[in-house]
Amino acid sequence: MSKTVTKNDPENLKSAKNTKQQKAPKNSKTQKAPKVPNNIPKKDHYQRLTYLYKIGSIMSSNLVDAGSISQSTKQGTNTFDILSRAYIKNLDLVSKKVVLKLHPNIKRTICKNCSRLVVTSPNSTMRIMNESKKKSPKNDVLEIVCECGTKKRFPFGKDPNYIPFAERDSVVVDAKF
Amino acid sequence: MMNTQNSKKQKSKTTKNPKNADKKQQPMANSLKKMEIKKRQVYKPILSNPYTKTSNWPLISPEVLQDIVKLLTENVFRQVQIYNMTKGSSKSSQKSSNDTTPEQSESQQQQEQPTIPRPTEHQHYQTGFNTIMKTLECQIKLIQSRKFNPEDPQALKYLFICKNDMTSPLLYNHFPIMTQLAHVKLIQLPKTTNKKLKVAIFGEEESGTIEVLGLLNGFVLEYPVLKHVIEENVDFVDVDFVGDKLGLQVKFLLTDQPVGGKNKQGVKK
Numbered sequence: 001m002s003k004t005v006t007k008n009d010p011e012n013l014k015s016a017k018n019t020k021q022q023k024a025p026k027n028s029k030t031q032k033a034p035k036v037p038n039n040i041p042k043k044d045h046y047q048r049l050t051y052l053y054k055i056g057s058i059m060s061s062n063l064v065d066a067g068s069i070s071q072s073t074k075q076g077t078n079t080f081d082i083l084s085r086a087y088i089k090n091l092d093l094v095s096k097k098v099v100l101k102l103h104p105n106i107k108r109t110i111c112k113n114c115s116r117l118v119v120t121s122p123n124s125t126m127r128i129m130n131e132s133k134k135k136s137p138k139n140d141v142l143e144i145v146c147e148c149g150t151k152k153r154f155p156f157g158k159d160p161n162y163i164p165f166a167e168r169d170s171v172v173v174d175a176k177f
Numbered sequence: 178m179m180n181t182q183n184s185k186k187q188k189s190k191t192t193k194n195p196k197n198a199d200k201k202q203q204p205m206a207n208s209l210k211k212m213e214i215k216k217r218q219v220y221k222p223i224l225s226n227p228y229t230k231t232s233n234w235p236l237i238s239p240e241v242l243q244d245i246v247k248l249l250t251e252n253v254f255r256q257v258q259i260y261n262m263t264k265g266s267s268k269s270s271q272k273s274s275n276d277t278t279p280e281q282s283e284s285q286q287q288q289e290q291p292t293i294p295r296p297t298e299h300q301h302y303q304t305g306f307n308t309i310m311k312t313l314e315c316q317i318k319l320i321q322s323r324k325f326n327p328e329d330p331q332a333l334k335y336l337f338i339c340k341n342d343m344t345s346p347l348l349y350n351h352f353p354i355m356t357q358l359a360h361v362k363l364i365q366l367p368k369t370t371n372k373k374l375k376v377a378i379f380g381e382e383e384s385g386t387i388e389v390l391g392l393l394n395g396f397v398l399e400y401p402v403l404k405h406v407i408e409e410n411v412d413f414v415d416v417d418f419v420g421d422k423l424g425l426q427v428k429f430l431l432t433d434q435p436v437g438g439k440n441k442q443g444v445k446k
Contacts, residue, residue: 034218040427046224050425054227058418061358062321095224103225103428105350119351120358122318126351127307142347156345166223166430167346173220175427 036173045098052091053106059084061120081121089115104166114148123147130157215436220429227424228416233353234340234365241410246370248403249337249390250377256296262380263293301330301396304378306348309336309391316359327360330395335407336361337390341368348388357414361391364411 040046059080088110095102109119118124125145132139140157165171237245303309312333319325326332336356340349356363366374371386378387397404417424 034220034431036429037220037222040222042222043425043427046222046427047423047425049224050227050423054418054424057228057354061354061418101221101223101430103223105226106224108347109226119354122314122321125314126310128348142345154345154347156347160344171431173429173431175222175429 037175040175042098042100045094045100049091049095049100049102052087052094056084056087056091057117057120059087060117062122081116084117084121085115088117104164108144108152108154111146111148111150111152113150114146116146116148118144118146118152121147129153216433217436218431219434221432221434223428223430225426225428227426228354233414233416235363235412235414237364237411239367241406242364242367244406245337245364245403246366246373248400248406250370250373253400253403254298254302254377257298257302257378258380260293260296260299261378298396298399301393301399302378303333303391303393304387304389306389309333309389312391313355313359313361316361317355320358320360325360328394330393330398332394333359333361333391334394334397335364335392337364337366337374337392339366339368339371339374339386339388342371342386343388353414354416357416360413362407362411363414364407 062078062080092110092115094100109117111118116124119126124147127143127145129141129143130136130139131141137157140155142154142156144152144154146152303312313336316325316333336352338349338352343349352363371388374387374390375385
């Protein structure tokens with residue numbers, strides 16, 4: 001028995017609507033692919049932030065010749081460390097005031113508690129931890145411990161194929177100068 | 178009871194009617210659904226880390242890389258591999274001999290002890306992320322306190338990383354900065370070298386991979402060919418902390434933005 005297809009059949013109508021929805025969603029008319037901007041808005045502020053980050057990292061890495069500046073204060077703390085923290089704190093404040101977005105790969109390197117750079121500072125540590133009994137690679141966690149004691153934990157073993165939104169190639173475009 | 182059942186049936190009929198379904202698909206004028214539809218795609222600028230550029234990794238020609246991999250997998254670790262294999266086999270035999278009496282097992286151990294002496298290279302190489310990070314951190318501390326001796330046999334000299342075999346960029350993004358601070362040469366190995374390295378060091382019996390390999394100064398001094406190849410063709414990492422160029426790294430992120438501003442009360446139009 002072959003089925004006869006009628007125009008007024010409600011099932012056929014439904015299926016036709018579904019196919020239409022699949023082919024052309026409602027937003028497709030309104031959403032046009034935007035052009036990649038030629039200029040960087042608020043470029044001066046971005047430059048300021050980059051400079052602050054660079055000067056902060058150079059201070060924390062202790063690459064400055066300590067001929068003119070005394071390396072340690074009376075309390076025994078490093079002058080460069082204090083300077084580095086001040087610059088990074090400044091960076092954080094400026095980015096919030098001017099409403100500039102920072103990439104996760106910048107934010108991951110900054111301690112939220114003490115504004116230290118955790119990669120270049122000498123007393124921070126970076127280890128792969130696995131606290132499970134079976135030591136399965138799913139439970140691998142990258143643990144970055146700052147000098148102040150705060151920890152950043154990245155469970156990279158949970159989903160090895162996971163890519164953060166800001167690092168996906170389909171979404172990120174490099175700025176043209 | 179009958180009345181209620183009839184009313185339910187009527188309700189179900191009304192929902193199945195395609196005309197009513199059409200009406201229901203359209204969201205209300207000021208509903209949340211409608212607000213979701215009112216969105217447009219925009220590029221938002223985002224400031225990236227100036228030190229995580231791909232160019233920070235030193236460029237090495239593929240021919241030189243092949244030579245380095247060949248040296249590492251075929252020549253340099255031969256004695257270490259033999260030692261590790263004999264050590265591993267003796268351990269496995271010890272496990273199997275657990276059923277025997279202690280006197281018998283002692284005599285067996287004396288017989289099965291590896292006759293090969295421990296090679297000097299065995300102390301001068303390091304594998305594994307945590308051990309390498311520990312040595313790098315110690316070396317940076319020594320350099321900053323100006324107590325570092327570059328001719329010390331325990332000083333880290335070369336760092337080989339299978340970047341493409343690693344699961345997450347979190348595990349290798351920091352190496353350019355750390356190697357520059359520690360005065361270590363960074364070498365990025367081609368894909369699937371991690372398995373070859375494991376076989377070269379521990380033999381084919383061991384499973385697993387080696388993504389990070391560090392050679393200390395004592396190891397390098399014994400193999401001048403490897404030293405010559407690396408010193409001639411591989412440069413030190415230059416992160417350029419504060420150079421002539423600012424190294425502004427701004428990227429554009431494609432995101433959705435709601436259309437329409439905000440009222441005085443803070444409710445979106």
